[in-house]
Amino acid sequence: MSTPIASPAPPALLARNLTVSYNDVRALDAVGVSVGTGSICGLIGVNGSGKSTLFKALMGLLVPAAGTVELYGRSSREARQRGLVAYVPQAEDVDWDFPVSVADVVAMGRYGLMGPSRRASAADRAAVDAALERVGLSGLRRRQIGELSGGQRKRAFVARSIAQDAKLLLLDEPFAGVDRSSETTLTALLQELRDEGRSVLMSTHDLAGVSQLCDSAVLLHNRVLARGRPEDVLTPSNLALAFGGALEIREP
């Protein structure tokens, strides 16, 4: 595991020895993941490999049987209360018929910074406008969220993280249901965010995308099969371990 030891600042994300079981099935077995500040880490694994469980453990939505989570050197709870973490859900976890506009969704990124009635201040409105502008959705701000395309929907949720000014973005399958040109836009956006010093952990099936976009990768199959630079992780033998027979590599 290549945690930069020389740097005094703690990494954006440091999970050690995370162990989670559902009934008798072990979803995570002593999983360790680290994401350096200003880097993008790809989390790769088949369905049921524990990616969603890992996200839940990182966000404090479930309590692991063992292990620790530190986000920027703080507990998950403290990091959340400081607005350091943002989550971009996968498409099937969102009610796309919900009567909210694109701008409403982005404004939800500011709620942690607002008063108890979440009434938007001028600064909140400016942050929402800037985030929409940045992801190229200013013209669609009044649309109901489900009236966007797959790629635009993802960008709306990334805009929510930008409005929140989150330092660590957790993205669950950001490229699922997104066409090629939107994928390029989204990739560029994530790279920009990284270059600003934000950190990203994203789960994905898209192996070609990982080697293009990610600084590091973790291959998960309820335990960590491999981690490190994408080209070292995505070797045929590792992938055969993680994906078994169901492997399909899309060439870039």
Add this chain to the structure above:
Amino acid sequence: MDLLTWLTEPLQYGFLTRALVVTIAAAVVSAVLSCWLILMGWSLMGDAVSHAVLPGVALAYIVGLPFSIGAFVFGAGAVALIGVVRSTTKLKPDTVIGVVFTALFAAGLAIVSSTPSQIDLLHILFGNVLGVTDGELWQVLILGAVTLAVVLFKRRDLTLLAFDRTHAHVIGLNTKFLSALLLGLLALSVVVGLQAVGIILVVAMLITPGATAFLLTRSFDRMLVLAVGITVAASLAGIYASYYLDISTGAAVVLAQSLVFTVVYLVARPNGVLWQRLRVRRSRRGPSARAHVGDEPAGAVS
């Protein structure tokens, strides 16, 4: 009889004016809450809470407490009981809800039947809005105002909770508290509504206006306004229908709401069933001109 006389004649009776005030107040509170309940998928929870308050109402009458205290204690108690059983078993939520509310409803019936002279069961079950006392009127108005104030103050958090609970958690909001708050408000609005239409039908006021408004708009703020408008119109129509046609007030109000829902379901654009049929027929006649493009809104029209 001219229209003005037709409209004002019922109002010369004090009991009818009180009925009108109670019904509209209860309907507005329920309609506002219904917008969140239908988005949370909590309609069955509304049904459960309303049935579960029966023993509370009965006991309150027996010991001489205001009905609203007994109803709220049992409504909130039912919610808590459902929560406990859900979190300690692997039963599906609707199963737990079904077990708990029928048990409490049966307990209520048992209590009422063992003290027949003191309580009129039919009034509790089906409402007795024409017999509302001043004390009951004030309970409805005060509880209704409190419920409405809290809902509107926390409306953005409640919408976030319904839309994306994970995000609410990740930005540090207390989602358990918000869920409990919404359930508490649900119990309060059941208490407010049962004077108007009774335990059995109060759930209609907690579902139908929000459901109707949902069919009409894709904006939450407009949904709130429409739900309130629909419920006020239906309440007025119901009260007058009840006076002139001599039918049960609670039934008339709920029927009026259902009628609005039916009309909206059939004709509202673009989701009305009639328009969809028409579109299908038209597209069958000629080949569709619309090509499917990859990056088109997915599932925008369902």
